[in-house]
Amino acid sequence: MSVLPYSRIVAQNHLKQALEIAYVSPAVGGVLATGRRGTAKSTTVRAFSRMVSGDLPVTLPLGATEDRVVGGWNVDRLLQGESTWMPGLIEEAGGGDSTGVLYVDEINLLEDHLVNILLDAAATGILTVQRDGVSRSNVPVRFNLAGTMNPEEGGLRPQLLDRFGLVVWVDSAASASERAEILTTVLEFERLSAGPPEELRAAYAADEEHHRRLDAARSRVPGIVIPEKAATMAAAIAVEFGLDGHRGELAMLRAARAIAAIAGDGEVDAGHLTEAAPLALVHRRGTSESGTLRRWSAEDDAIVARATSAAG
Amino acid sequence: MLPADTVADRIAGTLTCAAFDHRLGGVLLLDLRPDLLDGLAAGLAGAVGGPARVVTLGADDTDDTLWVSTGSGFAPAAGRLRESPDETLIVVVPDLSRAGLAVTRAATVLIGADGAVADRHGTHAAWRPRARWLAACPAAAAQRLSPHLLDRFPVRVAAAGFGTPPRTSAQIRAALDQDTPGLPPGLAVPSPLTGPLPVMSAAAATAVTGVVGESPSPHRRDLALARAARVVAVSDRAGTVEPRHVHRAAELLGLRSPAPASLAPATVEPASSPEPTSSPEPATTGDGTAAWPEAVEADTAVGQPLRPALTSVLPPAAGPAAVPEQMLYPEDSPDALPDFASLRPPWQRAGTRRPGRGPVIGTEPAGRPVDIAYLATVLEAAKFRRIRHGAAAPLRIHASDLRSNRRQPQPDAALVLLLDHTSRRGWDVTAALAPYLGWAYTRRAAVSLIELGHRDAVSELQAERRRLSGVLDPALNVALDRAPARATPLAHGLDLALQEMRLRRRNLPIRDGEAWLVVVSDGRGNVPLEASQRDVLPRSVSRAGVDDAVTVAGGFAGLRAVRAVVLAPPELSHYRDLPFALAGAMAGIVARPDGAP
Numbered sequence: 001m002s003v004l005p006y007s008r009i010v011a012q013n014h015l016k017q018a019l020e021i022a023y024v025s026p027a028v029g030g031v032l033a034t035g036r037r038g039t040a041k042s043t044t045v046r047a048f049s050r051m052v053s054g055d056l057p058v059t060l061p062l063g064a065t066e067d068r069v070v071g072g073w074n075v076d077r078l079l080q081g082e083s084t085w086m087p088g089l090i091e092e093a094g095g096g097d098s099t100g101v102l103y104v105d106e107i108n109l110l111e112d113h114l115v116n117i118l119l120d121a122a123a124t125g126i127l128t129v130q131r132d133g134v135s136r137s138n139v140p141v142r143f144n145l146a147g148t149m150n151p152e153e154g155g156l157r158p159q160l161l162d163r164f165g166l167v168v169w170v171d172s173a174a175s176a177s178e179r180a181e182i183l184t185t186v187l188e189f190e191r192l193s194a195g196p197p198e199e200l201r202a203a204y205a206a207d208e209e210h211h212r213r214l215d216a217a218r219s220r221v222p223g224i225v226i227p228e229k230a231a232t233m234a235a236a237i238a239v240e241f242g243l244d245g246h247r248g249e250l251a252m253l254r255a256a257r258a259i260a261a262i263a264g265d266g267e268v269d270a271g272h273l274t275e276a277a278p279l280a281l282v283h284r285r286g287t288s289e290s291g292t293l294r295r296w297s298a299e300d301d302a303i304v305a306r307a308t309s310a311a312g
Numbered sequence: 313m314l315p316a317d318t319v320a321d322r323i324a325g326t327l328t329c330a331a332f333d334h335r336l337g338g339v340l341l342l343d344l345r346p347d348l349l350d351g352l353a354a355g356l357a358g359a360v361g362g363p364a365r366v367v368t369l370g371a372d373d374t375d376d377t378l379w380v381s382t383g384s385g386f387a388p389a390a391g392r393l394r395e396s397p398d399e400t401l402i403v404v405v406p407d408l409s410r411a412g413l414a415v416t417r418a419a420t421v422l423i424g425a426d427g428a429v430a431d432r433h434g435t436h437a438a439w440r441p442r443a444r445w446l447a448a449c450p451a452a453a454a455q456r457l458s459p460h461l462l463d464r465f466p467v468r469v470a471a472a473g474f475g476t477p478p479r480t481s482a483q484i485r486a487a488l489d490q491d492t493p494g495l496p497p498g499l500a501v502p503s504p505l506t507g508p509l510p511v512m513s514a515a516a517a518t519a520v521t522g523v524v525g526e527s528p529s530p531h532r533r534d535l536a537l538a539r540a541a542r543v544v545a546v547s548d549r550a551g552t553v554e555p556r557h558v559h560r561a562a563e564l565l566g567l568r569s570p571a572p573a574s575l576a577p578a579t580v581e582p583a584s585s586p587e588p589t590s591s592p593e594p595a596t597t598g599d600g601t602a603a604w605p606e607a608v609e610a611d612t613a614v615g616q617p618l619r620p621a622l623t624s625v626l627p628p629a630a631g632p633a634a635v636p637e638q639m640l641y642p643e644d645s646p647d648a649l650p651d652f653a654s655l656r657p658p659w660q661r662a663g664t665r666r667p668g669r670g671p672v673i674g675t676e677p678a679g680r681p682v683d684i685a686y687l688a689t690v691l692e693a694a695k696f697r698r699i700r701h702g703a704a705a706p707l708r709i710h711a712s713d714l715r716s717n718r719r720q721p722q723p724d725a726a727l728v729l730l731l732d733h734t735s736r737r738g739w740d741v742t743a744a745l746a747p748y749l750g751w752a753y754t755r756r757a758a759v760s761l762i763e764l765g766h767r768d769a770v771s772e773l774q775a776e777r778r779r780l781s782g783v784l785d786p787a788l789n790v791a792l793d794r795a796p797a798r799a800t801p802l803a804h805g806l807d808l809a810l811q812e813m814r815l816r817r818r819n820l821p822i823r824d825g826e827a828w829l830v831v832v833s834d835g836r837g838n839v840p841l842e843a844s845q846r847d848v849l850p851r852s853v854s855r856a857g858v859d860d861a862v863t864v865a866g867g868f869a870g871l872r873a874v875r876a877v878v879l880a881p882p883e884l885s886h887y888r889d890l891p892f893a894l895a896g897a898m899a900g901i902v903a904r905p906d907g908a909p
Contacts, residue, residue, distance in 0.1 A: 003426050037463035038532035046426050061429045062417050063375040068431035075434035078694040079387050081704065086434055105421055109655050132695055150460050153655050172529055179530060180517035183538045187553075190335065191509040 002193045003056070006047040007206035010182045011173055012040060017259075018166040018279050019048045022144055024218045025258035028251055029165020030122070030145030032107070032156075032283070034293060039170045040182075041148040042105050049101060049146075051207040052214065057103035057146065058093040060118075062110065069117055070129050071136070085134065090121050094143025107147035108156050115160055118145065122163050155293065165251045167283040169295060217261040224257045225267035229311065233273055236307040241285040241300075252280040270308040277304045313548045316563035319474045320499045325564040326467050327352065328502040329543040330444045331359035334400075336543075337536045338423050338445035338465035342454060342640065343472035346406060349448050352499075353404045356444060361504030363399040367392045369415045370406065374672045378418050379430035380437075382687050388435045393418055393443070395428075401443035408461075409453035412671060416461050417655055419445060423464040424532065433691050452770075455642035458654045463529060466536035467565055468640040507546040512553045516541060519555040523562045527644060537561055566640050670719035678716035688715035725757035725826035726816040727783075730775075730809045732833035733796040734765035739881045741832050742792060744905060748830050748877075749783045757828075758820055759783055760812045764805040766794040774844050775805035777812055802837030803860035804844035810867045813874055824873035829898070832879045835890030837861040858890060865897040876900025 009016065018031045033041040049057040060069065067073070071088035078084075087095060093102035104110060104118075121127050127139040145164060149156065161167070173179050192199050231253065238249040255276035256268045265272070278296040285300070314325040323341070330336050341349070350368075357364035369378070369392070379391040395401045405411050405419070422428055422441045430437045447465060451472070454462065520541065524533045538553075540561035545553045639645060675688040693713040701708060727748060731741075752759055759782055764775035780787055813829060816822060837857035841864065843850040850856070868876050876898040880891035882905045895902045 036529050037460050038529040040531065043426065056427050059427070059429045061379075061431055062421050063379050063414065064431040065433055067434055068436065072434050073695055075388050075691055075694060078434070078691075078697065079707070081698045081702075083695075083698060086436075089431060105425075106417075106655075109417060109420075153458065153460050172531060176518070176521040179521045179534055180514070182531060183520060183534045184512050184514070184517045186535060187509075187512045187538055187542065191511065194509055 002189075002200065003046050003050045004043055004186065004189050005204050005207045006044075006051040007210055008185050008189060008203070009040065009044055009047055010185055011178060012044050012170065014279070015041065015044050015168045015170055016048070017275075018168045019045065019146075020214055020262060021255045021258040021276075021279070022146075022166060023048075023052055023214055024261055025221050025254050026142075026144055028254040028258065028280075030101075030147065030163065032145075032161070032164040032167045033148045033170050034151055034167065035170030036152065036172065037150050039172055041170050045103055045146055045148060049103070051211050053101075057101045058089055060089050060102060060104045060110070060114075062106060064089070064114065066114065066117070067131070069114055070127065070131070073132060073134075090118070090127055090141050090143065091139065094121075094141035095139070100143045101146050102143045104145065104147045106149060106153075107145075107160075108149040108151070108154055115157070119160055119163060151293065161283045161293075162247065164283065166255060166279040167293070168279060169282070169293075214262070217258070217264075220261045220264075221257060224260050224265075226253060226257060227267055230256070230268040230270070230273060233270060233308045233311040236311040237273070237277060237281070237304055240303045240307045241281060243281070243284055248281055248284040252276050255280050273308060274301075274304055313557070313560055314544050314564060316560055319469070319471060322469050322564050322566060323352065323471060323474065324355075324500050324502050325544075326469055326540075327356045327359055328505055328547070329540045329561075329564070330446070330467070331356055331361070331502060332505045332543045332546065333539050334442040334444060335424065335535075336539050337467055337532065338419065338447060339467045339469070340408065340454075340462070340465035341446075341448045341469050341471040342451040343470065344448040345471075345475050346448065348471075348475045349404060349406055349446070353402050353446055355499065355502060356446060357400070357402050359502035359504055360400045360402075360444070361506070364402055365399050366402040366404060368404045368406065369411060369418075371410050371412045373412050373415050375414045375432065376672075376685070376687055378414055380432040380435050380687075382690065388433055388687075388691075390437065391430060393422065393428075394430065394437060395439050395441065395443055403443050403445045405445070405447035407453075408447040408449040408465075409457060411447075413655070416458070419447075419464055420458075420461055420655060433687065451639075451642070455645065456650055457643075458650055459643040460655060462641075462643045463532055466533045467540070469566055470640060505543065505546055507549065510542060510545045510551050510553050512538060512542065513555075515555050516553045516558050519558040523558060523567050527641075533567075537565060537567065540565055670722045672717045673720050674718040675715045676718045677712075678714035681714060683716045683719075685715045685717045689713055722820055723756055723758040724821050724823050725752070725755040726760070726813070726820060726822050726828070727752040727757045728760045728762065728809050728813050728816070728827075728829045730762040730764075730805050730829070730831045730833065731791055732765055732800060732802055732805065732831070733763065733794050734798070734800045735832065735834040735836070735881050737796055739883070741879065744879045744903065745830070745832070748828060749788075751828070752783045755826065756782070757826075758816055759785070759788075760809075760816065761788065761791055762805050762809045762812065763791055763794070764802065765797050765800045767797045768794060769797065771847050772797050772799040773801055773804075773839050773847055773849065775801050775808050777808045799839050800837050800857065801839040801844040802833060802835070803841040803857060803864050804839065806831070806861055806864040807841060807844075810864060810871075813868070813871060817871070817874075825875065827871075827874045829868060829874055829876040829900070830879060831876070831894065831898075833891070833894070834881055834884060834887070835861065835878070835894045836887055858887075862893050862897045865894050868898040868900070878902045880904050 015033050022028055022031050033045065035041055046056055049055070067088070069088050069090060071091055072086060074084040074086040089102060093100040121141055122143070122145055125140060125142055127141045129136040129139070147164065173182060189203065192203055234249040234253050237252065243249065252273060253268070256272035259272045259275050260268050278300070282296045283293055314328060315321040316325055326339050330339050353366050357366055373392070377391060378393045381389050381391045393401070393403070405415060422443065423445055425441050428439050428441045445465070449457070451470070517538065520534050520538045521530070524530050524537060527533060537558065541553050541558040544557040544561045548557065550557065643650065675685040678684060689709060690707070692715055693707055693709040697705070697707055751757070759780040761778045761780055762775055763769070763778070769776060778787060809829060813827060817827060835858065837860065838853050840850055840853065840856040841860040868874060876895065877900050878891045878895040880902055884891070891902050
């Protein structure tokens with residue numbers, strides 16, 4: 001299936017960075033991209049998935065029924081008189097040894113009860129199925145949620161927002177030249193797709209190189225040092241923002257470590273934390289009960305700077 | 313080059329573009345006559361140049377029909393939106409504003425997507441969406457649609473004046489003999505267009521962003537215009553997309569196109585005869601599939617000459633087509649009031665649930681064999697088939713397998729509010745309305761608003777009807793702030809209110825005594841009913857406007873269990889008896905503010 005090569009996506013630097021962080025350091029948690037319509041959120045996620053796994057992500061579609069999310073009987077076989085269990089999308093994405101990605105397009109339009117199921121499985125890493133006469137307990141599932149949404153259609157509940165390690169605001173391209181570059185890139189790729197396969201393969205060459213770099217960074221992550229000073233800075237930032245619990249600073253530190261690994265640095269410093277803070281904290285600081293996200297502002301940057309300098 | 317001089321040209325051109333490139337996005341025809349859509353879909357199906365399947369989606373489609381359905385032997389089968397590589401799917405939505413929630417959600421996730429998946433009832437399917445979506449919608453209703461949904465339809469055509477009914481006896485006879493929906497008169501059959509995809513020049517890309525201009529979400533429109541320009545270039549057999557192709561595409565799509573410098577006579581190419589369309593070699597369509605162009609037919613069903621899509625006999629972009637005055641992107645207007653979260657499943661609301669009524673929002677175990685959800689029932693029985701009867705036994709359904717549709721509760725109370733703005737000069741009606749609005753809120757009543765006599769009206773001689781999502785609908789606040797005009801088509805407003813009340817009582821499980829008609833008026837109608845219906849200024853009015861209003865109001869007296877009240881303004885210096893005459897005819901009452909003389 002031809003998806004625009006990841007390396008050819010114009011702009012979207014924040015979203016790209018968040019996806020790369022989540023890939024390099026899966027422990028950071030999932031990524032939520034929120035932005036207005038037509039900002040290539042889904043395209044970027046799919047292109048990234050194609051780059052790192054060679055295929056589109058496991059996708060939870062709108063209209064999915066509960067049996068396909070948690071698993072259920074294979075109905076074709078049932079009608080032939082055989083009982084065969086069919087794993088659901090959660091297991092498909094996170095049932096193996098590695099941490100998978102479960103992608104939910106338009107996640108804010110998903111039915112509430114499905115959101116609750118996702119929430120439970122993502123929070124505990126355990127899937128429990130008790131339905132249709134089947135009992136499957138403590139099925140380990142490790143998956144990162146990747147979601148995209150348009151806030152014009154309503155927000156996400158704060159509990160679900162908190163499950164995402166990183167949240168990114170995606171904006172439209174501001175300048176006419178950038179818009180022209182976007183459409184030229186897209187149309188050129190469509191032209192290549194209709195042409196000989198070797199030209200299409202060549203378009204993905206840069207993706208393969210980028211994928212290798214990310215894999216190398218991923219292998220470096222365990223060796224990245226988090227000095228005492230960086231941990232103190234993260235704690236100070238959390239205090240300044242009045243965060244509940246430790247999930248915020250942990251996500252920030254893990255993201256900072258991934259940023260350091262991608263950059264080829266040996267240890268986490270204030271710069272990495274400053275870069276990670278907007279992604280890890282935008283949805284954790286002072287979000288109203290409605291789930292409406294407050295955008296990251298210059299004032300927030302100033303808070304981060306104050307906290308890091310005080311702790312440093 | 314594809315012509316764009318008339319509405320018919322623009323429709324034919326957009327269909328040609330959509331047929332050539334599935335990535336163009338949905339085509340939305342505003343104010344199209346409903347009977348013409350089937351013909352357009354048939355034309356689009358013919359223009360894709362291969363097998364095509366047309367499905368029409370409406371208010372009754374649910375997730376169970378769209379994504380997964382039942383086939384022979386009750387086995388799950390492909391839903392209506394499932395695509396296969398060997399045929400093109402044409403999805404037709406006759407009225408996007410009335411389409412069901414499942415349809416609008418499907419359009420949102422499918423149009424322009426790189427991939428599609430369906431996971432329901434133990435089945436999984438994945439495919440690459442290549443369907444062409446063709447929808448129609450009244451322009452007035454479009455601004456209430458979700459901007460997110462409208463964004464999936466970047467190609468818009470104002471089609472209000474399209475498709476004049478046949479007038480000559482020959483045309484009428486031809487229409488009578490027509491068994492299948494044909495193309496509307498005046499519309500050329502779009503020919504399947506083929507050819508390699510041209511390269512987008514930098515100047516053309518700049519022209520695209522210039523034509524689309526500033527927009528909250530410009531990218532999808534940028535891409536739609538660029539892709540349409542590419543099709544125009546293909547029709548022109550050009551190897552590169554130039555700004556002139558962009559401007560012609562902009563005219564096709566109804567976007568405002570500034571007169572480009574490149575259209576000066578010195579750069580206009582001479583009319584040329586293209587290569588014959590019956591090339592012996594297969595060419596490549598925009599989707600990368602091989603296809604042979606079909607020979608162009610000589611005449612349409614009604615004898616109109618055809619305009620082959622591949623010809624370039626007109627000078628390119630000889631002048632911009634008349635730019636439609638109608639706003640094609642109502643979601644960009646600051647006055648747009650889209651329904652909140654209209655793509656989300658409905659929240660729970662109070663009200664009665666009756667089997668068989670209301671949108672389906674799921675299934676549940678059935679207490680009795682009413683409104684059965686067949687697919688869910690069969691699937692439930694299938695789970696226990698082997699253990700109950702053995703593998704070889706036929707499928708048998710037990711009472712415990714029965715599943716019924718879970719339906720959204722419908723309101724069992726209705727409020728029809730008629731606002732005569734000419735009677736509200738200087739009178740804040742909010743306090744008088746408060747008890748009725750409070751009642752409607754607590755009862756979660758269905759609310760309809762009839763407005764007349766205000767300056768924003770499309771026609772000052774006619775009243776307007778609007779259904780609100782409830783008393784918290786922002787449109788109600790907007791209505792209460794309107795400035796009065798001079799004409800008072802009260803009879804027409806009451807006529808609309810009467811129809812609306814009848815519809816509500818017929819279509820909703822309204823309880824006795826739980827339907828209120830609230831008329832805010834002083835009873836001084838000055839437009840006869842016939843003048844409103846014809847939308848023509850009357851030569852003389854006299855008492856006709858008042859008498860017609862009272863006559864129409866008499867219809868409410870025959871509606872059982874509808875309670876009617878006339879809220880009259882505090883100042884009734886003239887014709888003090890009119891509100892009472894109106895209320896008397898309706899078998900209702902008059903309520904006036906405390907202390908009114």
